[in-house]
Amino acid sequence: MRSIAVVLGTRPEAIKLAPVIRELRNDPRFAPVVISTGQHRQMLDETLAAFGLGTDIDLGIMTPKQTLAQVTYRSLRGLSEHLAPRGTEAVMVHGDTATTLAGALAGFHHRLPVIHVEAGLRSGNLHSPFPEEANRRLVAQISSLHLAPTPGNAGHLIREGIAPGRIVVTGNTVIDALRWASEQSDGYGRPELADLDTDPRRVILASAHRRESWDHLPEIGRALATVADDPAVRVVVPLHRNPVVRDGLLPFIGAHPGITVVDPLPYLNFCRLMQRADIILSDSSGAEEEGPALGKPTLVLRDITERPEAVIAGTARLVGRATDGIVGEVTELLRDAGHYRRMATAASPYGDGRATDRTVGAIAHFFDAGPAVLPFVPGSAIDQLSVELAGAAPAAYARS
Numbered sequence: 001m002r003s004i005a006v007v008l009g010t011r012p013e014a015i016k017l018a019p020v021i022r023e024l025r026n027d028p029r030f031a032p033v034v035i036s037t038g039q040h041r042q043m044l045d046e047t048l049a050a051f052g053l054g055t056d057i058d059l060g061i062m063t064p065k066q067t068l069a070q071v072t073y074r075s076l077r078g079l080s081e082h083l084a085p086r087g088t089e090a091v092m093v094h095g096d097t098a099t100t101l102a103g104a105l106a107g108f109h110h111r112l113p114v115i116h117v118e119a120g121l122r123s124g125n126l127h128s129p130f131p132e133e134a135n136r137r138l139v140a141q142i143s144s145l146h147l148a149p150t151p152g153n154a155g156h157l158i159r160e161g162i163a164p165g166r167i168v169v170t171g172n173t174v175i176d177a178l179r180w181a182s183e184q185s186d187g188y189g190r191p192e193l194a195d196l197d198t199d200p201r202r203v204i205l206a207s208a209h210r211r212e213s214w215d216h217l218p219e220i221g222r223a224l225a226t227v228a229d230d231p232a233v234r235v236v237v238p239l240h241r242n243p244v245v246r247d248g249l250l251p252f253i254g255a256h257p258g259i260t261v262v263d264p265l266p267y268l269n270f271c272r273l274m275q276r277a278d279i280i281l282s283d284s285s286g287a288e289e290e291g292p293a294l295g296k297p298t299l300v301l302r303d304i305t306e307r308p309e310a311v312i313a314g315t316a317r318l319v320g321r322a323t324d325g326i327v328g329e330v331t332e333l334l335r336d337a338g339h340y341r342r343m344a345t346a347a348s349p350y351g352d353g354r355a356t357d358r359t360v361g362a363i364a365h366f367f368d369a370g371p372a373v374l375p376f377v378p379g380s381a382i383d384q385l386s387v388e389l390a391g392a393a394p395a396a397y398a399r400s
Contacts, residue, residue: 002032002367004115005088005107009039009099011047012249012286015267017094019356028361029369033086033130037061037075037099040282043241048179050386057082068098068131075102082243083110090363092343093139093364094118096132113144114361118172121144121306128304130211145366146377147359149350151377153177169352171376174289179353181238181271182294188276189269190262193236196276199233200333205277208249208301208321209240213283216321217248220301223326224281228258232311234333235259236273279333281319281326292316295346299329309349309378314342349378 004024008017025030036044036055041062045109048054059072059078075098083091083106090108090113093100107114116139121134130355137160140146145162146162149172157167192215196203208220228235237253239246241263253259265273274280280291283301291298294313299319299320300311311317319329333340364370 009037078105080148171355175351185268219254297343
């Protein structure tokens, strides 16, 4: 069996890697060792538990008010101590976090092949998102196997000089996780939301947490309060635990009667909330992928995105972070039934629910333990989209 260190540390990584970990554990060709940095402590543990998973090694690197450099250093140091003694044959990382960068560097330093899941996303702006855009570009340079979610992501890698034979288009495992989770939970997990299914108001699920959003949190908070002034609207905000986010938003939304503020929901309950929502308004990368798959109009609180597929397909829209712009976009969706219907058409340019199978198959092929994998190709309704994105530069995906 091939021993693969699966390195994760944040809730999004846990969501997107959980289906892969489960499949690897059920495959006699592999012996995965799950190593957590603990970058998102409570949310990470809750998410893995929802999938019936735990960690084999927990580095517990987090301390209050750490810098990005400290998180990266402590993760790298802890990972380096655990890779060599365990006979590890490859290191798998996901996406673009500090944990991702540290995991890839640790593997590279030990001369181990690095497998990069969700490879090839590019915004075209090194500082947006920060530090994720730089992290994923750096990881691409030292990875041996690049598992790209979409043809467009593969195109970015090829333009950067990555050999096509080292790239497999798998689809995004977040769609696999979402399909599974949507069948598991029948509640919201918070007493404040107990009446949500009987509430006649239109529900807007809102969140903001990215570093580049921090200076704009008052603008976002004012926009949410203005939207919630409509008595036919209820805004639900699962509020990130970061004190910067809470201090930036709560003065504007904490006491508003049309806004329900709750602590972050466990993953299964959050999936249930997304299903209930009429509109999703967020700067979360997961929302950009999950909202369109659920047929929910998704307004992205960013000016540029590395996930343009749903924007081009018409189910997501970049709306920036300015108060007036956010309010205008939400109001248009609420008042224009035709516009709402056009955006509320479910589309899955990010996957078909079989990304996990392709991911494990690609890893097996990498180790000469299985046949080559047929790549994910988006459905016929967006075939032209795939062609367009595979040849387009990421700078085209900024808000006009």
